[in-house]
Amino acid sequence: MKVPHTVFSTELRGGKGLLKARLGDLLVPGTKRSSRGLPLLVLCLILCLGALVSCRQEAAQPNPDALAETALDQVLEYRDERESWTLLWETTSDGDTVCAFSYDGGPHAAGLGNLLLLAAAGTTGELTGTPVFLSGDQCDAFSWSADDGLHVLCTTVTTYQGVDTCGGGEVVYADGTWTWTWPATPGSPDYERYWADRKGVITLGNLDLYIRGDWDPVTALGTEPQWIYADTKLFQEENPAVGMARAYVSQVLPAEVAGNADFQITDLTLAGAYDDTDTGRTVEAWALTYTYEDWDSGSQAESPEGLYIYLCYPTGNPDPTRTFLLGSSTDADTERAAWRLNHRRYYPLEEEPLPDTDLPFWGFELEDIRAALRDAMNDFAWDFTRFPHKIWFDPVDSGQRREEYLLSTGYEAAREDVMPLFCDWTPQDIPTSEALYHDWPILLLRQGETWTVVDWGDQPLEPQSSPAAD
Structure with a gap:
């Protein structure tokens, strides 16, 4: 049969001599044909291999919905046709893909916001390790990378007839495996015992812990709310000032x-x-x-x-x-x-440039302070043993002294009627700075529209007794 002739074909004819000459042209360096053909051939091979590698990488990209479908088959014995799920976030860890889902099982008994954590191998896109599943009506999950793997802090809350049941903890994904590191493996006695009367809320990447109050779900009129803040557990290094x-x-x-x-x-x-x-x-x-x-x-x-x-x-x-x-x-x-x-507000009280909106936290209006400073100074005028140099209200030290007085008297007076002030004074017969008493506390009680001095401190305010002193 006659083979058609083309510029890209090598015709297998011409005898032994012609074949030997062709092989020599291909293998002997320096010829025009070898210097062009061989690099072009290598370049074509590289491009083809690159395309194959690219196709392989594209094929390994996982489908989150498909992964969730497979994972749910592994962790659930029964699945309702009304189920649905939402991808919370997706990240990577050592080339593997890690996903967090909120899963609605359909009816309330199946959980309206369960947490599903799964991972897929980066090489195959297939599930790796046993997925994590926590039941609940609400869930939250926060992840961060560390030397030992991907850490996930998670919480769940189930609400039934107004009463919350909570769970969660820290789980680490590494080398294709999920491992619980705190407080214990879900379902274990230690896990159930820890969350019996606690609730966790993820805040700024750490966990705020609440304890159960005496809230009554029947009347909702307990003396305390259902949950009361107790402590914050740090899972990552945090700026001490933020904490x-x-x-x-x-x-x-x-x-x-x-x-x-x-x-x-x-x-x-x-x-x-x-x-x-x-x-x-x-x-x-x-x-x-x-x-x-x-x-x-x-x-x-x-x-x-x-x-x-x-x-x-x-x-x-x-x-x-x-x-x-x-x-x-x-x-x-x-x-x-x-x-x-x-x-600090000194006598005479300086005028404020703007009204104190949202202030002050220490419980006195500026007019209260103004009146107390004036009445305290009037008391000095009737006292021939003390010569005042200055008198003031301190928002920190005055508040501390007020609480000390109320505690010592069993809260006989209303908090807004107790006004501690401070003064620098000297004995009347030696009105010099050499005998100056610094930061001397005096106490006034409001009687009607007048503030009356009822007590002088027996000693100046000691540095260690004030949080503001150095």
């Missing part, structure tokens, strides 16, 4: 929010730090946002816009044991709000 600020958040929340089962901090960021040379204290402003369930509407609600909390500590010594809460404000000028919360 310190977090500890005071519950003190500025309204009652309907502080005990809310769905309260969650969404952001807590340092907005500014301000030193006060007069008081020797530093005030930090922290921008706070949070969400919670509005019990009246049954929907998610958010914190007031532009909310800040203010922490205070001795300048240069931000020790958590000496840090305390000054208050909160929605004033956009955080420096001004910090000044108002920490600023």
Whole structure:
């Protein structure tokens, strides 16, 4: 049969001599044919192999819905036709794909927001390891990478007849296997015992823990909310200042929010730090946002816009044991709000540039302070043993003294009728700075419209008794 002639074909004819000559042309270096043909052939092979590799990588990309379908078959004995699921997030760990799903089993008994965690091998796109399944009506999951694998912090809540049952913990995915690291493996006695009276809420990548109050699901009129904040468990390294600020958040929340089962901090960021040379204290402003369930509407609600909390500590010594809460404000000028919360008011009381909206946290109006300073100074006028140099109200030290007085007297007086002030004075016959008594506390009680001095401190305010002293 006659074979057609083309420019790309090698015709197998011509005898032994012609074949030997052709092979010589291909193998002997330096000829025109070998210098062009061989590199072109190698280039074509590389391109073909690259295309094959590309096709292989495309084929290994997993389908999250298909993975969920397969995983649910593994972890559930029964599946309802009304089921549905939602992908919460997808990430990678050492080339493997890891997914978190919220799974609605259909009827309430099957869970309306179960948590499903699964992983697919990066080489095949097939499921690897046994998927994690936690039953519940609400779920949350947060992941981060570490040297020992992908860590997932998760929570679930099941609500039945108004009563919450909670669960969750920390699980790690590594080398194709899921391993529970805290508090115990779900279903074990230790796991059930830990979550018997606790609820976990993931906040800023760590876990806020709540304990059950005496809330009555029948009347909903218990003396405490269903859940009360107890502690925060850190799973990642956290800026100590953030943890310190977090500890005071519950003190500025309204009652309907502080005990809310769905309260969650969404952001807590340092907005500014301000030193006060007069008081020797530093005030930090922290921008706070949070969400919670509005019990009246049954929907998610958010914190007031532009909310800040203010922490205070001795300048240069931000020790958590000496840090305390000054208050909160929605004033956009955080420096001004910090000044108002920490600023001493001297007699005569200076005029405020703007009214104290949302302030003061310490429970007195400016007119109360103005009247108390005036009446205390009038008391000096009738006292021929003491010569005053200055007298003031301190928002921190005065509040501390007030609580000490109320505790010692069994809270016989109303809190708003107790006004501790401070003064520098000398004996009347030696009105010089050499005999000056510094930071001397005096106590006034309100009787009608008048503040009356009822007690002089027997000693100056000692540094160690004041959180603001150094």
